[in-house]
Amino acid sequence: MDKFYGSIAIIGRPNAGKSSLFNRFCKQRIAITSEIAGTTRDVKKATISLQNLPFLLLDTGGLESKDALFQNVSKHSLQTGENADLILYLVDGKTAPQAIDKEIFYSLERKNPNIFLVVNKIDNDREKQNAWEFMEFGAKQMFFVSVSHNRGILELENAILSALKNDALEQFFNQETQEDLEEGLEFSQEDCEDSTQQAQEELINIGIIGRVNVGKSSLLNALLKGERAIVSPIAGTTIDPVDEKGEIKGQLVNFVDTAGIRKRGKIEGLEKFALQRTREVLGRTDIALLVLDASAPFVELDEKIAGLIDEYKLGVIVVLNKWDIAHKDFKGILEDFKLRFKFLEYAPILTISAKNGRHIQKLEEEILKVYRNFAFRIPTAKLNAILKEATKHHPLPSDHGKIVKIYYATQFEIKPPQIALIMNRPKSLHFSYKRYLVNFLREHFDFSGTRILFIARGKNDFEEEES
The missing domain is CATH 3.40.50.300 (P-loop containing nucleotide triphosphate hydrolases)
Incomplete structure (x- = not known):
């Protein structure tokens, strides 16, 4: 940056x-x-x-x-x-x-x-x-x-x-934006290829998170195709996060098998330290593999752990492990998931069995795909063309009779994609309209597995908005 x-x-x-x-x-x-x-x-x-x-x-x-x-x-x-x-x-x-x-x-x-x-x-x-x-x-x-x-x-x-909050903020958005707007609205497959090539030159950090005994260490071993982490039926075997580097189709990756997270009342001694280390790991993670136990109903602790993904703004893939002994069919478990994890509606969901290797290759492919989405940058001209189309289909609601306008937009950051909307009345951007813009973008780009963050701002006022 x-x-x-x-x-x-x-x-x-x-x-x-x-x-x-x-x-x-x-x-x-x-x-x-x-x-x-x-x-x-x-x-x-x-x-x-x-x-x-x-x-x-x-x-x-x-x-x-x-x-x-x-x-x-x-x-x-x-x-x-x-x-x-x-x-x-x-x-x-x-x-x-x-x-x-x-x-x-x-x-x-x-x-x-x-x-x-x-x-x-x-x-x-x-x-x-x-x-x-x-x-x-x-x-x-x-x-x-x-x-x-x-x-x-x-x-x-x-x-x-x-x-x-000064004039430097305005310059931050204006430097690149006006140049890009003059280039035209053409967008080709090369943009995606450039993004893919850039991703391959980087190390993808992948955090494996979940409560104790859901199969995180078994999943790590399956991804690395070897016994690299200790696997035991005793809950909480993993204390320190285990870093292991590997490759997926030539892409360098670093897997981190985090310590299992217990309920607060059951955190004792080294496991309390392990929870702290888990949060530290997520601070340097790109993609989180949220491992859930498909052999039993979801619990409240699963939701709390999933909330860390939202807190750290990570890319995410939901892994339903132990599918060979699932307690319900896919439709039933998916309904339960949607009720408890509404904030992860954009996350891809895979059914696997780390024990017998079911869908591990599919998970590897999904990791690369989600990371490309996580690190993708929309050309400014293309972004503005799409938002112009969105506002044309569904105009911005007025603010007590006063017109609300989006002058232009620019994506100023990736991992996850973060977009600034330069507006005349930034505080008037309702969350429901923001959600509409997010969904409109998702129709044009594959942003599965990653959030899209919006910041609405005006010349003399700034207000963060995120989806």
């Missing part, structure tokens, strides 16, 4: 929690966290997504002047903050305000007024009451968070989006 809505620099003295906040925004452990001051020295960069929008995040070294090395680290960190679109100045809320923090904060604020004071390690309301003494910084915007407990992070994300 080479376009960003803005850059965000995390600045602060050692042990304020900068790298932990960096990892929290990245949804994975990229920066090493340690109680040893000065662990981070170089500026680490990462592309993050806040409410489906791309930002460049910068994790800087701690501001400390011990020796020549740390003086250079501090100098580099300050320069990074001065050049960023937004500074998050992090302080340790467990200690009283430090004079050195105020001095650094004021110095940064003079050179870059777009700065937030973020008071970290505020784990509960009692600590928050004691932390109000940080008001003496005079910061225009101050936030109390606990990175380790994910407390206050959503509020901070919303404030970041609001602060970076």
